[in-house]
Amino acid sequence: GENVEQHPSTLSVQEGDSAVIKCTYSDSASNYFPWYKQELGKRPQLIIDIRSNVGEKKDQRIAVTLNKTAKHFSLHITETQPEDSAVYFCAASIGWNRDDKIIFGKGTRLHILP
Amino acid sequence: EAQVTQNPRYLITVTGKKLTVTCSQNMNHEYMSWYRQDPGLGLRQIYYSMNVEVTDKGDVPEGYKVSRKEKRNFPLILESPSPNQTSLYFCASSIRVTNEKLFFGSGTQLSVL
Numbered sequence: 001g002e003n004v005e006q007h008p009s010t011l012s013v014q015e016g017d018s019a020v021i022k023c024t025y026s027d028s029a030s031n032y033f034p035w036y037k038q039e040l041g042k043r044p045q046l047i048i049d050i051r052s053n054v055g056e057k058k059d060q061r062i063a064v065t066l067n068k069t070a071k072h073f074s075l076h077i078t079e080t081q082p083e084d085s086a087v088y089f090c091a092a093s094i095g096w097n098r099d100d101k102i103i104f105g106k107g108t109r110l111h112i113l114p
Numbered sequence: 115e116a117q118v119t120q121n122p123r124y125l126i127t128v129t130g131k132k133l134t135v136t137c138s139q140n141m142n143h144e145y146m147s148w149y150r151q152d153p154g155l156g157l158r159q160i161y162y163s164m165n166v167e168v169t170d171k172g173d174v175p176e177g178y179k180v181s182r183k184e185k186r187n188f189p190l191i192l193e194s195p196s197p198n199q200t201s202l203y204f205c206a207s208s209i210r211v212t213n214e215k216l217f218f219g220s221g222t223q224l225s226v227l
Contacts, residue, residue, distance in 0.1 A: 107157075
C-alpha cells in the first residue's frame with residue numbers, strides 16, 4: 001500500500017524567510033497530492049493541491065512542486081508571516097479505485113520566529 | 115453554509131462504556147471518512163465510505179464500527195472503549211472518492227479513563 005514520508009517534523013524559520021517541507025510517496029500510481037494546514041486547536045484545511053499531470057502549482061506565497069520520477073513533492077512558503085505558524089500535512093491518493101485511500105504524512109510543525 | 119458537523123467536541127468516558135460520535139455533512143458528498151490524530155503519528159484513517167451502505171476499513175479499524183445508512187451521516191461507534199482509544203478524532207467528507215478536497219469536521223477530543 002501507499003506510504004508517505006514527511007520531513008522535517010519540526011521547522012523554525014525567521015519571519016520573512018522561506019520554508020520548504022518535503023514528502024515522498026511509495027506508490028507510483030498515486031495521482032493526487034494535497035497539502036493541509038492545521039492551526040492550533042483547529043481542523044485541517046486544504047491550502048493547495050496538485051495532480052500528477054502537473055509539475056508545479058502556485059497560489060500567492062504558496063507553491064507545490066511534484067517530481068513523479070523521484071516520487072516526491074514539496075511545499076514552498078515564501079515571505080513567511082506569523083499566521084503561517086501551524087502543522088502542515090502532505091498526503092497522497094490514487095483515486096477512482098474501490099480500495100482507494102488517502103494517506104497522510106506525519107506532519108511538520110512550522111514555527112515562524114519574530 | 116457548507117459544513118461537516120461533528121459532535122460532541124469533547125468527551126470523557128470510562129473503559130467499556132459504549133459511545134457514538136456523530137458526523138453529518140450538508141454538501142451531498144459521496145465520500146466520508148474518520149481519522150484519529152495522535153502526537154507524532156499524524157492523521158490515521160479508521161474507516162471510510164464511498165457511498166451509502168458502502169464502508170471499508172482504513173489503517174487502524176480495530177475497536178471501531180461505522181455505518182452509512184444515509185448519505186449525510188457517518189457515525190463512529192466505539193462498542194467497548196479502551197484507554198488506547200484516547201485521541202483527537204476527525205470526520206471528513208469530499209464530493210467523491212478521495213482525489214478531491216477533504217472537508218473536516220471540528221474534531222472530537224476523546225478521553226477514555
